Amino acid sequence: MNEEKFRVKVKQKATMSFVIAALGLLLLNASRLDGYFVPENFGYVSGYYLGVSLGFIFGGVIHGIIxxxxxxxxxxxxxxxxxxxxxxxxxxxxxSAVLTLYVGVIGLLFATFFMKTEQEIQMLLYTAFGLVLVYLFAKMFYNNKM
Amino acid sequence: MKITNQIARFRKETKTSQAELAAAVGVTRQTIISLEGGKYIASLPLAYKIARNFGRTIEETFNLEGVFNNE
Structure with a gap:
């Protein structure tokens, strides 16, 4: 990869970030139209939709601008x-990616046996968050080791 | 199997900084630090680039302990 290709790749990443932000906006609007944000329907799922969509919007826009x-x-x-x-x-x-994959697979196997989650979305978000943490710790570990 | 190298010595001899060497061979300064500290083993292309940068051969720059001894 040369520097010109790297620039193109960065531009593509920026575009993708704004697309993710737009998806977040769509999700926020869709969940609003579906009635998740009216007081009588407000619950766990509303929180997830709000968190995920706001995360997509702000994360996408900030990352794109950067x-x-x-x-x-x-x-x-x-x-x-x-x-x-x-x-x-x-x-x-x-x-780090390989280690995260291993931890993810082993974690999911154990989760299948022991975790009694009431909502799949809850488990999915915990897993995604956990794997991001594992990846970051693995990067820190290998950064010191190598 | 341990690979040692003479990067730090050659750098001092040629009065090259880690940053200058890193820029010359297209890696980050952290990689040069790791190589000098023996924490990271360079790939063959990088080993070539580093050796050529000092006007040396790979055998002069890197040493596979227990297999070859070029000291």
Whole structure:
């Protein structure tokens, strides 16, 4: 990958971030139209929809803006390009992803036996959040080890 | 199997900073620090780039302990 391709990739990522933000907006509106935000229907699911959609909206917009601002700074683009193509960073990301996958699979196997969740969406969100944490810890671990 | 290297020594000899070497071979400074500290083993292309950067051979720059000894 050269620097020009990296720029294109960053632009694609920025576009994807705004698409995610738009999806968040759609989800928020859909759940509002479905009546999840009226006081008599408000419950766990309303909270999930509100949290996920606001997370998508703000996360997508903020990430998109960060990426677009990055493209305007030549020095930052060079640094990020170096970080993205650095073989040690790539190795750390790969190892962390593999570890997360293992933990995810083992966690799901145990969850199947022991967890009695009332709502699938609740379990899905806990799993997703847990796996993000595992990935971040794995990156920190390998960053120190390698 | 342990791979040691002479990067720190060659760097001092040529008065090259870690950042300069990193920029020359296209990696981050952290990678050079890890290589010098023996925490990370360079890939073959990176090993070539580092050796060539110092005008040395791979055998002079990297040493596979217990298999070859170029000290």
């Amino acid at each position: 990426l677009l601002r990055l493209l305007k700074n030549e020095t930052k683009v060079k640094t990020k390009f170096l970080e993205a193509t650095d073989e040690r960073n790539i190795a750390i990301n790969e190892k």
